Amino acid sequence: MAGSTVSRRAFGNFLRDMRTRANKTALAAGLHAETSRMTIVRLEDGLLTKITTMQLKSLLDFYEADESSRSTALDLWQEVREQAKADKLQGNSKGFWQPYADQLPSHFPHYLRLEAAAARMTTHQLVLVHGLLQTSDYRRAIAKLDTPSISRVDIERRIELTERRQARLDEPDFRLEVLLSEAVLRNQPADPDVMAGQLHWLAEVSERDNISIRIVPFDVGPHRGLVIQSFTLLEFTNPESRPAEPPVVYLEGAVGALYHERADVIERYREAINALQAVALSEADTRTMVLRVAKEYAA
Incomplete structure (x- = not known):
């Protein structure tokens, strides 16, 4: 699904830029x-x-696309269609999460x-461990908090x-x-033994070359993370054959989510990341702290 997702986003962003330049709603x-209108969105x-x-070509006419832009749009469209066919043949056109769709909020499949x-993700979390790093027992505890009546099967x-x-x-x-x-270390959505297991896992997985985990301790005083809240920045590899694929900032709420792609908004979150990195413990000191709390x- 990764390839088709990136292809569709590159195509969609290119069309949005064309529409904006043409001053069309x-x-x-x-x-x-x-x-x-929703189909265009x-x-x-x-x-x-x-x-x-044919509808795409009609849009290109409406946007008064020049020959170069028209050719690029049609090439991207062809790439999207070919990738969709490949996904269908591989049986993954709907993503590995499709069998669990009834367990997901409506916004989450897009995330x-x-x-x-994504080739790279940077996440700042104020309350809970990010889903990519949750142990099974920790996830079970969160599922019960989120949906008290949930069945064992659905958990x-x-x-x-x-x-x-x-x-x-x-x-x-x-x-x-x-x-x-x-606070993520101190909050207790699960029993102490589950929390100990979760923190031991954080310390273990942080030893991997492709994973960095750093704690922002309470005693650092005021910092940008306190006002910008939890978020995840997703960045993508941009093959030379496609327009630059913009990063996305994802913010999840209790009943929905926001996705930001505007360059000025992305820059604001990059500044927040830099500010957080400046006050966070080193990776080694983080492991020491995580194991101490575990x-x-x-005890």
Whole structure:
């Protein structure tokens, strides 16, 4: 799914830039191509959309695309279609998370597509361990807190999904940088023995070359992380054959999520990352602290 996700986003971003330069609204574009405004929005967001090649050509006419832009758009469209066919043949056109769709918030499959496509992720967490680093017991405890009436079967399905997501950690070309508030170590969504196991796992996995975990301790005083809240920055590899694939900042809420791609917004979060890195413990000192707190839980 990673390839098709990146292809669709590159294509969608290219079309959005063309529409903006042409000073056309999504509603006007939809009316011209005999489709809906939402279809144009979904197309530009890199989501699965039913649109024909004739409709695309109609949009390019509407945007008064020059020959170079028109050729690039059609090449990207062809790439999207070829990748979609390949995904279908491989049986993964809907993503590995599709069998667990009934366990996911409506916004989360889009995030999982981005996570599967990302070459690098930087996440700042104030409350809980990021899903890519959660142990099974820790995840079970969170599932029970989130849905007290959840069945054992559905809990285990959520565990299976988490484990499939975590396969990314074994990919040497994938880089994960984690900045955790000390509160993440101190909050107790699970029993002390589960917390001890989770923290031991954080210390262990942080030894991998492609994973960095650093704690922002309570005693560093005021810093940007306190006001910018939890977020994840996803960055993507950009093959030379495609326009630059923009990074995405993901923010999850209780009932929805936000996805930011604007360059000025991305820059604000990069500045926050730099500020957090400046006050966070080193990786070695982080492991020392994590193991110390794990020992407290085990006592």
